[in-house]
Amino acid sequence: MTSTATKIQAIAKELSAIASTSDRDRLNKLSLDYYHFSPILLEQLQDKRGDLAFFPTTEAEIVQIAKTCVKYQIPLTVRGAGTGNYGQCIPLEGGVILDVTQMNQIRSLQPGIAIVEPGVKMAAFDKQARKIDWELRMCPSTYRTATIGGFIGGGSVGMGSINYGQISDRGNLRRVRLVTTEAEPRILELKGDEVQKVLHAYGTTGIITELEMSLAPAYPWQEVIVVFDEFMQAAQFGQALGDSSGIVKKLVSIHAAPIPTYFTALQDYLPREKHCALLMVSEYDLAPFQDLVTEYGGKITYSKNAAEASKGTNLLEFTWNHTTLHARNVDPNLTYLQTFYFTLERVQQMYTQFGEEVMIHLEFLRAGGKAVPAGLQLIRYSTEERLNEIIRLHEQQGAFIANPHVYTIEDGGDRQIDPDKVAFKQEVDPYGLLNPGKMRGFSVAK
Amino acid sequence: MTSTATKIQAIAKELSAIASTSDRDRLNKLSLDYYHFSPILLEQLQDKRGDLAFFPTTEAEIVQIAKTCVKYQIPLTVRGAGTGNYGQCIPLEGGVILDVTQMNQIRSLQPGIAIVEPGVKMAAFDKQARKIDWELRMCPSTYRTATIGGFIGGGSVGMGSINYGQISDRGNLRRVRLVTTEAEPRILELKGDEVQKVLHAYGTTGIITELEMSLAPAYPWQEVIVVFDEFMQAAQFGQALGDSSGIVKKLVSIHAAPIPTYFTALQDYLPREKHCALLMVSEYDLAPFQDLVTEYGGKITYSKNAAEASKGTNLLEFTWNHTTLHARNVDPNLTYLQTFYFTLERVQQMYTQFGEEVMIHLEFLRAGGKAVPAGLQLIRYSTEERLNEIIRLHEQQGAFIANPHVYTIEDGGDRQIDPDKVAFKQEVDPYGLLNPGKMRGFSVAK
Numbered sequence: 001m002t003s004t005a006t007k008i009q010a011i012a013k014e015l016s017a018i019a020s021t022s023d024r025d026r027l028n029k030l031s032l033d034y035y036h037f038s039p040i041l042l043e044q045l046q047d048k049r050g051d052l053a054f055f056p057t058t059e060a061e062i063v064q065i066a067k068t069c070v071k072y073q074i075p076l077t078v079r080g081a082g083t084g085n086y087g088q089c090i091p092l093e094g095g096v097i098l099d100v101t102q103m104n105q106i107r108s109l110q111p112g113i114a115i116v117e118p119g120v121k122m123a124a125f126d127k128q129a130r131k132i133d134w135e136l137r138m139c140p141s142t143y144r145t146a147t148i149g150g151f152i153g154g155g156s157v158g159m160g161s162i163n164y165g166q167i168s169d170r171g172n173l174r175r176v177r178l179v180t181t182e183a184e185p186r187i188l189e190l191k192g193d194e195v196q197k198v199l200h201a202y203g204t205t206g207i208i209t210e211l212e213m214s215l216a217p218a219y220p221w222q223e224v225i226v227v228f229d230e231f232m233q234a235a236q237f238g239q240a241l242g243d244s245s246g247i248v249k250k251l252v253s254i255h256a257a258p259i260p261t262y263f264t265a266l267q268d269y270l271p272r273e274k275h276c277a278l279l280m281v282s283e284y285d286l287a288p289f290q291d292l293v294t295e296y297g298g299k300i301t302y303s304k305n306a307a308e309a310s311k312g313t314n315l316l317e318f319t320w321n322h323t324t325l326h327a328r329n330v331d332p333n334l335t336y337l338q339t340f341y342f343t344l345e346r347v348q349q350m351y352t353q354f355g356e357e358v359m360i361h362l363e364f365l366r367a368g369g370k371a372v373p374a375g376l377q378l379i380r381y382s383t384e385e386r387l388n389e390i391i392r393l394h395e396q397q398g399a400f401i402a403n404p405h406v407y408t409i410e411d412g413g414d415r416q417i418d419p420d421k422v423a424f425k426q427e428v429d430p431y432g433l434l435n436p437g438k439m440r441g442f443s444v445a446k
Numbered sequence: 447m448t449s450t451a452t453k454i455q456a457i458a459k460e461l462s463a464i465a466s467t468s469d470r471d472r473l474n475k476l477s478l479d480y481y482h483f484s485p486i487l488l489e490q491l492q493d494k495r496g497d498l499a500f501f502p503t504t505e506a507e508i509v510q511i512a513k514t515c516v517k518y519q520i521p522l523t524v525r526g527a528g529t530g531n532y533g534q535c536i537p538l539e540g541g542v543i544l545d546v547t548q549m550n551q552i553r554s555l556q557p558g559i560a561i562v563e564p565g566v567k568m569a570a571f572d573k574q575a576r577k578i579d580w581e582l583r584m585c586p587s588t589y590r591t592a593t594i595g596g597f598i599g600g601g602s603v604g605m606g607s608i609n610y611g612q613i614s615d616r617g618n619l620r621r622v623r624l625v626t627t628e629a630e631p632r633i634l635e636l637k638g639d640e641v642q643k644v645l646h647a648y649g650t651t652g653i654i655t656e657l658e659m660s661l662a663p664a665y666p667w668q669e670v671i672v673v674f675d676e677f678m679q680a681a682q683f684g685q686a687l688g689d690s691s692g693i694v695k696k697l698v699s700i701h702a703a704p705i706p707t708y709f710t711a712l713q714d715y716l717p718r719e720k721h722c723a724l725l726m727v728s729e730y731d732l733a734p735f736q737d738l739v740t741e742y743g744g745k746i747t748y749s750k751n752a753a754e755a756s757k758g759t760n761l762l763e764f765t766w767n768h769t770t771l772h773a774r775n776v777d778p779n780l781t782y783l784q785t786f787y788f789t790l791e792r793v794q795q796m797y798t799q800f801g802e803e804v805m806i807h808l809e810f811l812r813a814g815g816k817a818v819p820a821g822l823q824l825i826r827y828s829t830e831e832r833l834n835e836i837i838r839l840h841e842q843q844g845a846f847i848a849n850p851h852v853y854t855i856e857d858g859g860d861r862q863i864d865p866d867k868v869a870f871k872q873e874v875d876p877y878g879l880l881n882p883g884k885m886r887g888f889s890v891a892k
Contacts, residue, residue, distance in 0.1 A: 112665070112730030133579065137692075164691050171692030171734035192737045214692065214730060217663035219558070243815025245610050246583075246617030246660065284558030284660060288617035291638045369689025371815050 004094070007072040008051045011096065014068050019055040019102070027053060030079065030097050035087040037324050038335055040384055040405040045087045050077065050097035057102045059179065059187070059209040066185040066207060069096050069433055076181060077435045078203035080119060080150025083142035085321055087407040088154035088202045092437035098207065100149055109134075112215050113174065118149020118208045126218075134215040137164040137172055141320035148211055152176070153203045157374070159251045159280065159316055160216060161365035162242055168199050172214055178206030180428040188428065197424040202409055202438045205421060206428045220283040220306035221250055223315045225266065226298040227274040231256045234275040235347055235362060235373065237296035241279070242364040242371025247289050248282035252364035252371075253319035256351065259359050259378060262327040263318050269302040278315045320376065323361050327378050337391065339375035340367070340400040347373055349397060356380065358390060375399075410440045417441030450540070453518040454497045457542065460514050465501040465548070473499060476525065476543050481533040483770050484781055486830055486851040491533045496523065496543035503548045505625065505633070505655040512631040512653060515542050515879055522627060523881045524649035526565060526596025529588035531767055533853040534600035534648045538883035544653065546595055555580075558661050559620065564595020564654045572664075580661040583610040583618055587766035594657055598622070599649045603820070605697045605726065605762055606662060607811035608688055614645050618660055624652030626874040634874065643870040648855055648884045651867060652874045666729040666752035667696055669761045671712065672744040673720040677702045680721040681793055681808060681819065683742035687725070688810040688817025693735050697726035698810035698817075699765035702797065705805050705824060708773040709764050715748040724761045766822065769807050773824050783837065785821035786813070786846040793819055795843060802826065804836060821845075856886045863887030 012020060021027065031049045035041040056062050069076040075095030082089055091097060100119040106128060108115040114134075116125065123144045126135045138160035140146055146155075152173060157166050164172055173195045180186045188206065190197060198205050228234040238254040241247065254277050260270040270276055277298065281289045283305055293300055309315075318326060324336045337358075341347045351360050359378040364371050381387065391401050406412050409421075422441040425434075432444040458466060467473065477495045481487040502508050515522040521541030528535055537543060546565040552574060554561040560580075562571060569590045572581045584606035586592055592601075598619060603612050610618055619641045626632045634652065636643060644651050674680040684700040687693065700723050706716040716722055723744065727735045729751055739746055755761075764772060770782045783804075787793045797806050805824040810817050825836065837847050852858050855867075868887040871880075878890040 112728065169692035170690060170737060171694075171731050174733060192733055214734075244616055245812045245815055246615035248617075282558065285617050287620060287638055288660075291616060366691045369691055369817050 004051065004074070007074050008096075011068050011072055011074060012052055015054065015064060018061045018065065019057070021053050022051070027051070027097070030082070030099060031091060033082045033084040033087060033089055034321075034325075035085060035090065035407070037085050037321070037328065038405045039381055040387070041087055041407060045090050045407065048090050048092055049094060050091040051094050053097035053099055055099050055102045062098070062179050062207055062209055063185050063187070065096065065098055066179050066181045067183070070181050070183055070185070070431060073431060073433065075436050076433050078153070078207055080147030080153070081121070081142070081145045083140070083146045083150065084154040086404055086412050088438070089150075089435070090407070091435070092407075100208075101147060103209065107210065113212065114215055115210060115212045116148050117210060118152075119147050122146050122148055122151065129215060130218045133218050135218040136160065137214055137216045138167060141316050141322040143316060148213065149208050152199060152211060153201065153208065156200055157363075157365050158320055162249060162252050162371060163366065164216065165366040165369075168196065173199060173211065174214055175212035176208055177210035178428065179209055180206055181433050182428070182430060197421055200409065200413075201421055202435050204409070204429065204435045204439045204442070205425045206434070219248060219250070221280040221309065222283045222286055222306065223302070223304045223309040224279045224281060224289070224300060225269045225302035225315070226277040226279065226293050226300050227271060228276070228296070228298050229274065231275045231351060231360065232344075232348055233297055234277055235344055237292070237298055238277060238362060238364050239344055239371065239373065240296060241289075241292060244292060247285045247292065249280060251278065251280035251316060251319060253278040253323075254362040254364075254373075255323065256360040258356070259323065259327065259361055262323075262330045264326070264330070265313055266302070266318065271301070278319050280315065320363055323376060324378060333381055335379050335381045335387070336404065337375065337377050337379060337394070338402040338404050339377060339394060340402075341373050341375055342398070342400075344373060346397060346399055347375070350394065350399070353393070354390070408438055408440045450497065450520070453520050454542075457514050457518055457520060458498055461500065461510060464507045464511065465503070467499050468497070473497070473543070476528070476545060477537060479528045479530040479533060479535055480767075480771075481531060481536065481853070483531050483767070483774065484851045485827055486833070487533055487853060491536050491853065494536050494538055495540060496537040497540050499543035499545055501545050501548045508544070508625050508653055508655055509631050509633070511542065511544055512625050512627045513629070516627050516629055516631070516877060519877060519879065521882050522879050524599070524653055526593030526599070527567070527588070527591045529586070529592045529596065530600040532600075532850050532858050534884070535596075535881070536853070537881070538853075546654075547593060549595075549655065553656065559658065560661055561656060561658045562594050563656060564598075565593050568592050568594055568597065575661060576664045579664050581664040582606065583660055583662045584613060587762050587768040589762060594659065595654050598645060598657060599647065599654065602646055603809075603811050604766055608695060608698050608817060609812065610662065611812040611815075614642065619645060619657065620660055621658035622654055623656035624874065625655055626652055627879050628874070628876060643867055646855065646859075647867055648881050650855070650875065650881045650885045650888070651871045652880070665694060665696070667726040667755065668729045668732055668752065669748070669750045669755040670725045670727060670735075670746060671715045671748035671761070672723040672725065672739050672746050673717060674722070674742070674744050675720065677721045677797060677806070678790075678794055679743055680723055681790055683738070683744055684723060684808060684810050685790055685817065685819065686742060687735075687738060690738060693731045693738065694728035695726060697724065697762060697765060699724040699769075700808040700810075700819075701769065702806040704802070705769065705773065705807055708769075708776045710772070710776070711759055712748070712764065717747070724765050726761065766809055769822060770824060779827055781825050781827045781833070782850065783821065783823050783825060783840070784848040784850050785823060785840060786848075787819050787821055788844070788846070790819060792843060792845055793821070796840065796845070799839070800836070854884055854886045
């Protein structure tokens, strides 16, 4: 029986025409994402390492890599920029890492629709798309570095979700092109509802080589901070802005005190003990927006138009899970949860119940067509037991937690195995080589 | 004491430099709207006539008309194209008609924002705006002939409301310029929330001379008919399309059988006894839209892209109150109601309860940020008593009826007097000359 090391050497030799690395330091970096936000994942994932990484530039090279990994039965884990938070692209069983960041061509850019390679960075894409007045429908706070393929494989929501919902909402992702990991890899195209089989599948169901994305009309986005005396004022303002059909917005991010104290670079705009809203609103709708702020008793402390906001500080990088990043820079003992509260009443209940052990951070997004408050609460971490108890207490009150302290697709979601995804994986990855250990419902027929 | 006829003659003489008519036939036409959809309003309004009509082309001319009407204490009723349905612009007490259709200049057209005179026709405006890829946020089915000023003064919702809500939603109307009817008419500008004082006020609170409107990004709108075996399938499909954040749409209009039989020009696409949806969907989102149709068991019988749809038949003119128009062309005994059902459960209940006496026609629109089914049900009219009973029966079940068989602002809405509008009218029209009889809460201090 051939050792893994021997197989890896053979793969490297057979694929020597493709850019690769077996340098330890580089492999260490290519075996990380931001799972360290979770003390639990940190312990589980910190020793996981890939053995060899490829940087293909064409689909043909990806086919070769797939074929060779199947030949040697070596795990193959695809990654983009590695900006995920749940170890989505961590190679649990080592093997080959396939870094798609060199697959970064925009193949087609038309009004409403773009075709891209998976390694295209989101901000770089938008820079091109805005030349024709369009932009991506939704992006994570890691917008500047994250790849589109990585977001499809490991993401779900972000800035823009207040308009277009989740990336899994029908219409946002139009088509995916995939390479299978079979003895003779096939190239498949999934269209329409079929794309669900690769969405948020952590790269376990084929290697994405091309994506067709729906775009949004680009607006000049004003970046605004509003502060409030009371947290529930801020939360109600967020809901009202989400529900204001006549005011176009892209980001509605609400932070209970003392979270604003963690935003070091924004301290000039965040008076002590105030609660804040970090917002992106169409420049055109700034006047009615100001009327809404007045109605809810808020005070605007920061307002930059799109041209100013494009230089230097951008508020997006204090929202979604960048909030957690900034908070942990100040206090590494903090971690977070992801929650659908569904109603503001439940937000208020949790705010009262937990006090500063659970600091409430809301991101408003559209779910089932309605603007709802989702939470990325900051947690003062004590023990895994207490964290799980906090989760249980939320669930007892009817909140839904998407647990970010687990690394399988199912445990981080609704804990249900998706038979469509499992069946599709049996078809495209019969040996279970793609990112093994991440899909709970899958097992290889031996 | 001077007779009205003498005063009218004096006004005509003093304002002889302004285009006008006192021709009976023309005055008859200028004293109508589409109130004949209501047998009750028809009886109340059919004998109402203006005595003299002006067609000003400038604000300066409007100031002169206002001043002269105040001087002679003669009623002054402003009208656009007269496409309303509740007698909004019918001169209950005769006097001067001010037709704004010659005030039809687009003063400024920029991305996101336009400044227009009140007589600009909506379709004509959009033709210009689409050259820079923008369009009006919402328009009634009388889009081709209706004026923007008339819609602000007498309208409320329409195609586009599934995205931007009601015209009264904060942000849709930005600024209004007005002439007062005082001894020395003033020119006022209302901005932001202040514009509520003229919205849907039937021209009782000042004469609009300029409007600043928020625009929507223009899409190429595919026009589609989908048919369904069961009415509730069609209704649920409408709700699902309204709630599909990833599918961009502009019109979601649902018709229970036998309403489709009234659409004479569309009979090739409307199989007998089927229920139908008349829709406008972004061409870019047609693929995911088709997946949604499949999910709800619908069948697409008609699909025209924006370029084809711009020639000949357009589906908008079978929706909103054009539905009633087509139905009455076949059966003049039909009339209608306007209803907020709020939920599909209530729609189903009313569908079962009334049978074909109340044929359900839904238009989905965004209210408080949520897609909701509004009704413009067709009613087989028997007596005023029965019509009022039908209204009561709806209200008993929790539906809200905006009664289209009354001509005052309040009775057609929530029946509450708006103290802000009344106070503003005292300020700008102290003699109560503007469209007298339409604002219930107002009385002149004698």
